[in-house]
Amino acid sequence: MDTDHRPQTDGAVVAPDADAPPAAPPRIDCRDIRVFYGATQAIHNVSMSFPDRAVTALIGPSGCGKSTFLRCLNRMNDTIENCRVEGQILMDGQDINDHSIDAVLLRSRVGMVFQKPNPFPKSIYDNIAYGPRIHGLASGREDLDAIVEKSLRRAGLWEEVKDRLQAPGTSLSGGQQQRLCIARAIAVRPEVILMDEPCSALDPVATARIEELIDELRKRYCIVIVTHSMQQAARVSQRTAFFHLGNLIEMGETEQIFTNPREKRTEDYITGRYG
Amino acid sequence: MLQQLGHLPMGWLLIALIAVFASVAFFTGRVRAERILLSGATELHSRPNYHGYFVTMWAVIPAILVALAYAIGAESVSRGQLTSELPPAFELLSAPELQTYLDSVAHAARSRDYAGTDLVFTAVTNRYLEILGGLNIAALVLMALGAVGGLFLARKRLAASFRARSLVERGMEGVLFFCAVVAIATTVGIVVSLLYESIQFFSVVPIWDFLFGTRWNAQTEAEFGALPLFFGTFMIALIAMCVAAPIGLFSAIYLSEYAGPKVRAWIKPILEILAGIPTVVYGFFALLVVAPAVRSLAIWINETLINVGLASEPLLAAQPTSALAAGLVMGIMVIPFVSSLSDDVINAVPQTLRDGAYALGATKSETVRNVVVPAALPGIIAALLLAVSRAIGETMIVVMAAGKSARISMDPTSDLTTITVQIVSLMTGETGFDDPKTLSAFALGLVLFAVTLLFNVIALRVVQKYREKYD
Numbered sequence: 100m101d102t103d104h105r106p107q108t109d110g111a112v113v114a115p116d117a118d119a120p121p122a123a124p125p126r127i128d129c130r131d132i133r134v135f136y137g138a139t140q141a142i143h144n145v146s147m148s149f150p151d152r153a154v155t156a157l158i159g160p161s162g163c164g165k166s167t168f169l170r171c172l173n174r175m176n177d178t179i180e181n182c183r184v185e186g187q188i189l190m191d192g193q194d195i196n197d198h199s200i201d202a203v204l205l206r207s208r209v210g211m212v213f214q215k216p217n218p219f220p221k222s223i224y225d226n227i228a229y230g231p232r233i234h235g236l237a238s239g240r241e242d243l244d245a246i247v248e249k250s251l252r253r254a255g256l257w258e259e260v261k262d263r264l265q266a267p268g269t270s271l272s273g274g275q276q277q278r279l280c281i282a283r284a285i286a287v288r289p290e291v292i293l294m295d296e297p298c299s300a301l302d303p304v305a306t307a308r309i310e311e312l313i314d315e316l317r318k319r320y321c322i323v324i325v326t327h328s329m330q331q332a333a334r335v336s337q338r339t340a341f342f343h344l345g346n347l348i349e350m351g352e353t354e355q356i357f358t359n360p361r362e363k364r365t366e367d368y369i370t371g372r373y374g
Numbered sequence: 375m376l377q378q379l380g381h382l383p384m385g386w387l388l389i390a391l392i393a394v395f396a397s398v399a400f401f402t403g404r405v406r407a408e409r410i411l412l413s414g415a416t417e418l419h420s421r422p423n424y425h426g427y428f429v430t431m432w433a434v435i436p437a438i439l440v441a442l443a444y445a446i447g448a449e450s451v452s453r454g455q456l457t458s459e460l461p462p463a464f465e466l467l468s469a470p471e472l473q474t475y476l477d478s479v480a481h482a483a484r485s486r487d488y489a490g491t492d493l494v495f496t497a498v499t500n501r502y503l504e505i506l507g508g509l510n511i512a513a514l515v516l517m518a519l520g521a522v523g524g525l526f527l528a529r530k531r532l533a534a535s536f537r538a539r540s541l542v543e544r545g546m547e548g549v550l551f552f553c554a555v556v557a558i559a560t561t562v563g564i565v566v567s568l569l570y571e572s573i574q575f576f577s578v579v580p581i582w583d584f585l586f587g588t589r590w591n592a593q594t595e596a597e598f599g600a601l602p603l604f605f606g607t608f609m610i611a612l613i614a615m616c617v618a619a620p621i622g623l624f625s626a627i628y629l630s631e632y633a634g635p636k637v638r639a640w641i642k643p644i645l646e647i648l649a650g651i652p653t654v655v656y657g658f659f660a661l662l663v664v665a666p667a668v669r670s671l672a673i674w675i676n677e678t679l680i681n682v683g684l685a686s687e688p689l690l691a692a693q694p695t696s697a698l699a700a701g702l703v704m705g706i707m708v709i710p711f712v713s714s715l716s717d718d719v720i721n722a723v724p725q726t727l728r729d730g731a732y733a734l735g736a737t738k739s740e741t742v743r744n745v746v747v748p749a750a751l752p753g754i755i756a757a758l759l760l761a762v763s764r765a766i767g768e769t770m771i772v773v774m775a776a777g778k779s780a781r782i783s784m785d786p787t788s789d790l791t792t793i794t795v796q797i798v799s800l801m802t803g804e805t806g807f808d809d810p811k812t813l814s815a816f817a818l819g820l821v822l823f824a825v826t827l828l829f830n831v832i833a834l835r836v837v838q839k840y841r842e843k844y845d
Contacts, residue, residue: 178732180634207735217726220749229744230734280730287734 126151126291126321127172132186134167134176141167144186145347147340149291154313154322156332156353159342160368165325168342169293172323173209174202190291207234209291210284215300216276218268218283223260226268226279227251230287246286254282255312274305281312292316294324298331310335329369333357341365377500379507380483384448387514388441395433395521402525403429406532415534424538431545432528436520444513449480452505459501461494568823571816578810584817590780590791592800592811600818602780606790610701610776611765613786617705618761622712623754629713630720631742642717649710653770660703660775661695668699672787691788693777698786700776704768708761715760719753719837720746756833763829767822769794793818 125148134142142164149155157165167176174195176182188195195205207230218226227247230236237243247264251257256278260271268279277297284292294313298306313335316322326332332339333353340350341362349362360366404426411418418425453476457464467475482488482499483506489496532538576584579598587599625645629638672692679685723746731741747754777789778799800815 173733175729175733178729203735203737205735206733211729211733213726213729213733215726217724217730219727219730219745221744229731229736233734233736233740233744283730283734 125149126190127323128187128189129171130187130189132168132171132184132188134164134171134185135183136179137181141345142171143345145342147347147350149321149323150338151290151321152317152319153338154317154324154336155338155340156336157323157325157340157342158327158329158332158368159348161327163342164345165342166295169295169323169325172291172293173206173211175206175211177202207287208289209293210287210289211293212277212280212284212295212297214296216273216280218271218276218279221268222265223268223271223279224264226283227286230283234287236287250282250286253285253316254278255308255315256282272305274301274308277301277305277309278312281309281316285316289320291321291323294322296325296327299327306331329357341368343368376504376507376511379510380503380505381486382507382510384444384510384513388444388517391514391517391521392434392437392441395437395525396430399430399433399521399525399528400426402529403427403532403538406529407538410532410534417534419535419537420539420542424542425532425536427542428538428545429525429528429532431542432524433521434524436524437517440513440517440520444509448506448509448513452502452509453480455505456498456502460498565823568816568820571813572820575810575813575817578813584814585821588782590796592796592814596810598810598814600793600814600821602782603791603793603796603818604821605782606697606776606780607766607792607794609786609790610697610704610772610792611762613698613701614704614708614765615758615762617702618708618712618765619758621705622709622757622761623716625709626713626716626720627742627747630717631738631746645710645713648706649714651707653707653768654774656703656707657770657774660699660771664703665695665699665775668696668702668787669694672696691783691785693787693789695775695777695789696787697776697790700772701786703775704765704771707768707771708765711761711764712757715757716750716754719750719757722753723749752836752839756837759829759833759836763826763833766829767794767826769798773798793822797822 127149129148130146132142132145133140145168157169159165170176171184171188172195174184176184184196190205190208193200219229221229224247227250228237228243231243231246237246248257248261251260256275259275260266260279268276271279277300281292281297297313298309301309310331313322313324317337324332324336336353338350339353339356341348341356341360341364343364349356349360349365351361356365357369360369404422406429407418407420407422407425411422456476456479457472464472464475479495479499479502482491482495483503488499584598584600586601587597588601589597589599590602591597625641629641629645633641669692672690676685676688676690676692679689680687727745727749728741731745736744772792772795776792776795778791778795779789780791780796781788783790797815797818800811800818
């Protein structure tokens with residue numbers, strides 16, 4: 100389908116230093132993805148690719164399959180009974196649904212942030228340290244401390260929590276909890292970060308904070324974000340894909356999708372003519 | 375005449391009369407309401423049926439009150455009256471003797487089979503029946519008066535604008551409240567009687583000696599140091615929890631996290647059947663299967679140790695009934711309590727927490743160990759506490775399989791006794807209410823009640839706190 104990887108030119112949202120990633124091969128390349136829940140097909144033959152060091156937004160009305168599609172990328176659909184995924188998802192040229200790929204290891208490479216902040220019932224420190232511990236990423240206590248601090252700094256939470264790392268993660272505010280979850284995902288050094296409506300449970304101030312953070316993280320990671328807010332998609336993403344009824348309708352550079360959509364349905368949706 | 379009335383089957387009569395009054399009152403009210411409608415009222419506030427219910431309420435409530443008063447008071451009032459009329463010779467009888475005499479009178483009166491006994495007894499029984507007959511008539515008349523009076527008072531109030539519906543609503547609330555009060559009053563009554571008898575006991579045996587004395591010999595030598603009983607109860611409950619806690623918790627984890635819907639649909643009901651097995655059945659299972667097995671195992675260990683040279687004499691008591699046997703079987707019995715409650719709290723852990731762990735690349739068992747169980751921990755602790763209080767109060771298994779010797783011994787193969795076993799043996803057979811032996815059972819019951827109440831309160835508190843966190 101859409102395979103152009105021209106340099107980004109969207110100067111309005113792209114910070115100068117992270118400008119214009121070179122025409123690298125896509126980080127993730129999906130071919131003919133079909134997802135079934137039992138006998139119902141939720142995704143119909145979707146092919147699309149995600150460039151590295153850029154934010155791709157998935158938009159579309161509720162129930163259009165964008166979250167389901169997102170969950171294919173780290174095989175989270177494996178945890179759902181009677182959910183079946185067909186087609187190829189290539190990450191660095193390797194099919195992630197191949198038998199030789201361990202879903203557990205894959206998920207440490209593809210982090211995920213959820214709609215509702217879901218800190219573990221542990222301290223702030225242990226929330227971050229959990230991933231590095233189970234994957235053996237830290238060689239000692241100081242190393243782990245360093246990972247925790249770095250992850251919290253990258254998530255922009257360090258200054259707020261550095262004096263109470265042993266407080267429970269649930270004691271933070273909603274926005275802080277979401278940044279904690281982002282820090283937790285960063286701590287296992289993923290290559291890709293998936294975000295499933297990460298701001299839908301947050302107020303505008305906390306949302307702005309997360310959006311800044313996403314823009315910051317774009318310099319290092321391939322980010323895929325599902326969002327219901329068209330403004331958010333326009334603000335944070337470089338590429339946008341519009342889903343409708345389990346089909347990928349249109350995909351392109353964000354500016355083009357929002358100013359000059361090729362498809363009538365895309366235009367109807369972004370101008371608010373769809374429910 | 376009155377004497378014949380003493381034989382009236384009052385229970386059936388009262389119930390039948392209340393039913394008759396209720397139906398008459400209902401139709402009176404409804405017909406009245408329909409008349410009001412026919413006589414030109416544009417609209418009734420409440421539908422005719424509600425007028426019927428309203429009149430029924432007013433007719434039935436006084437009738438029920440009379441019936442309750444009769445059920446509670448008739449026997450003691452007639453006995454009191456009879457006692458006051460007895461000839462002076464009876465004053466020589468002691469209180470328990472008089473009680474027994476009156477019991478036999480009441481029994482003879484009920485069975486009508488006292489012709490040919492001695493003259494005084496016949497005369498007393500006849501008089502008793504007369505008194506009872508008088509009471510019966512009085513009750514029936516009072517009831518009829520109350521019901522009819524209520525019916526007419528209520529009927530007079532009916533009118534087009536009368537809010538029968540709202541009043542019936544309030545009446546319903548009253549009925550529900552009454553039922554709640556009955557349950558609470560029963561509990562309070564039991565606690566008060568426990569307290570009362572225990573205080574009597576503690577006036578004979580100092581509370582300190584009871585709680586911390588180490589010699590228990592209530593049946594014969596009247597030694598009331600209950601510490602060995604507390605120890606036995608604690609020991610057996612501990613053994614039971616050593617069985618029930620891991621098995622119950624792990625099966626709950628399996629059911630909620632690993633089992634597919636088909637397996638779950640099979641295993642869960644089977645586990646719940648375990649909770650439905652009568653404890654007597656567990657008891658003879660413990661006595662006939664587990665206790666002999668424990669004994670032969672203990673004997674084997676003893677012999678092996680002696681043969682190897684690690685011991686010079688038998689180390690374990692190896693008795694035919696043992697704390698271990700009772701504890702093991704009791705553990706099996708409380709598994710469903712642990713597993714079913716833990717299963718509920720584990721299921722209540724939000725799926726998003728599991729997703730969060732999976733998304734970090736945690737395996738299933740890592741997720742369970744590090745995220746799900748810690749999140750469910752307060753609820754799991756509550757489940758364990760409820761199981762403990764269940765184990766402490768359990769009677770049948772220990773009566774059959776734990777033995778009766780009150781001793782403090784760390785050897786699980788020796789026989790121990792528990793609070794509940796002692797209560798059973800104190801309260802069965804010949805008992806008198808003023809005997810310290812019987813009273814000590816109340817004191818034991820009070821301790822048992824206090825301990826299980828404490829566990830339940832803590833468990834409920836913990837559960838509540840946990841609920842607030844995730845809702």
